[in-house]
Amino acid sequence: MDEPRFELAWTREEGAARAALGFRQRFGTDPVGVWAAPGRVNIIGEHTDYNQGLCAPIALPHCVYAAVAPSSDDTVRLASAQSDGDGLWELPMSEVRPGNVNGWGAYVAGTIWGMRQRLMPAPAISGYVDSCVPFGAGLSSSAALSCVFAVAEAALAGMPDSAGLRIRLVDAARDAENQIVGAPTGGLDQSASLRSAKAHVLILDFQNNTARQVPFNLASSRLELLVIDTKAPHQLNDGQYGARRASCEAAARKLGVASLREVDDLEQAMRVLGPDTVEGRRARHVITEIARVKEFEQVARQGSWEELGRLFQESHDSLRYDYEVTVPELDVAVESALAAGAHAARMTGGGFGGSVIAVVPAERLQRVANGVSAAFAQAGFAPPAFLLGTPSAPAARVV
Numbered sequence: 001m002d003e004p005r006f007e008l009a010w011t012r013e014e015g016a017a018r019a020a021l022g023f024r025q026r027f028g029t030d031p032v033g034v035w036a037a038p039g040r041v042n043i044i045g046e047h048t049d050y051n052q053g054l055c056a057p058i059a060l061p062h063c064v065y066a067a068v069a070p071s072s073d074d075t076v077r078l079a080s081a082q083s084d085g086d087g088l089w090e091l092p093m094s095e096v097r098p099g100n101v102n103g104w105g106a107y108v109a110g111t112i113w114g115m116r117q118r119l120m121p122a123p124a125i126s127g128y129v130d131s132c133v134p135f136g137a138g139l140s141s142s143a144a145l146s147c148v149f150a151v152a153e154a155a156l157a158g159m160p161d162s163a164g165l166r167i168r169l170v171d172a173a174r175d176a177e178n179q180i181v182g183a184p185t186g187g188l189d190q191s192a193s194l195r196s197a198k199a200h201v202l203i204l205d206f207q208n209n210t211a212r213q214v215p216f217n218l219a220s221s222r223l224e225l226l227v228i229d230t231k232a233p234h235q236l237n238d239g240q241y242g243a244r245r246a247s248c249e250a251a252a253r254k255l256g257v258a259s260l261r262e263v264d265d266l267e268q269a270m271r272v273l274g275p276d277t278v279e280g281r282r283a284r285h286v287i288t289e290i291a292r293v294k295e296f297e298q299v300a301r302q303g304s305w306e307e308l309g310r311l312f313q314e315s316h317d318s319l320r321y322d323y324e325v326t327v328p329e330l331d332v333a334v335e336s337a338l339a340a341g342a343h344a345a346r347m348t349g350g351g352f353g354g355s356v357i358a359v360v361p362a363e364r365l366q367r368v369a370n371g372v373s374a375a376f377a378q379a380g381f382a383p384p385a386f387l388l389g390t391p392s393a394p395a396a397r398v399v
């Protein structure tokens with residue numbers, strides 16, 4: 001077995017230098033600035049955003065960096081260190097509409113399109129991207145890519161930064177993913193990247209679009225949040241995500257409520273839906289998961305971290321058996337992390353691959369990483385990668 005691989009976050013200076021250098025090499029001029037937007041992990045509250053529920057993300061120290069300059073001809077031109085072989089991605093903004101944009105530039109041009117749809121000024125740009133957010137790991141590199149351009153656009157257009165502006169940018173970045181890329185995601189990822197705060201967990205409530213920042217300081221209890229990228233292929237575009245959403249909507253209709261958020265009597269809901277039907281099991285996950293986020297908020301406020309083991313286990317089992325979005329890599333990562341001494345572990349993100357988070361005593365980090373790596377080798381899976389999930393700053397200008 002190879003030594004476990006830790007994916008370290010770049011410093012802001014390193015990320016900015018890489019993006020600016022790439023820009024100069026690609027476009028032959030200086031960028032006007034460099035912006036950064038973080039990936040995220042959700043501590044708890046999975047598949048709740050599109051049910052008007054609650055979730056609890058933090059921003060990772062790992063960011064997408066973009067060096068940007070306005071373009072004079074309303075055409076978007078992009079290059080990325082992560083898809084350098086593809087050459088320049090180029091499209092006039094007049095061509096940007098649902099169903100008409102392919103490739104990774106859709107996250108960027110889609111965000112500009114979303115801002116314009118929402119009557120925000122948003123210039124076309126040239127941009128060079130470099131990133132230490134692993135992609136396809138369920139850590140939301142896609143939303144970070146949209147959000148880094150959202151904050152850059154707002155700054156280039158002279159819009160003053162504010163909490164209110166960031167709420168509007170979440171919507172525009174979400175338009176990119178929902179309407180231009182065609183992924184029906186629910187707003188968690190973009191909110192985490194734009195509305196998080198350093199050393200805090202963001203409690204997002206999608207019923208009234210509010211966000212509360214709660215101090216999240218595991219380190220003072222000598223605990224670390226270990227993120228395990230399982231490397232299992234993560235595909236939300238194969239219809240499974242949409243099927244889960246459709247089941248939730250059907251369940252809400254049968255219960256006579258606008259969304260599953262409004263259900264306050266689980267037993268009654270199970271009598272109507274049937275506890276063993278697909279809709280009954282999907283609804284039970286959502287209803288109990290929303291309750292777990294409320295419990296988690298209290299745990300975070302009180303620092304009663306000993307409760308996390310049970311909450312994470314209940315969440316993971318609910319996603320595994322009722323929502324059916326785990327894969328063997330996620331289950332093995334959780335089980336092996338706990339066996340190696342983690343206090344708590346669960347899958348994070350949409351599932352079908354992606355990452356696991358584990359709360360681990362600082363002195364056991366290496367032991368847990370070794371234990372998970374050994375279990376993966378034993379099961380014949382590709383080696384996982386590890387990140388430290390220190391709650392970090394939201395999207396912002398770097399230079």
Ligand code: ADP
Pocket residue numbers: 064080081082083103104107129130131134135136137138139140141142143145234
């Ligand atoms: P996740 O958001 O969990 O990382 P997704 O499949 O939603 O996974 O998004 C990954 C996609 O986002 C990539 O396939 C690519 O299109 C785009 N992307 C993310 N980061 C970059 C980057 N640095 N350069 C180019 N494209 C990127």
Ligand code: MG
Pocket residue numbers: 140141142143
């Ligand atoms: Mg994504």
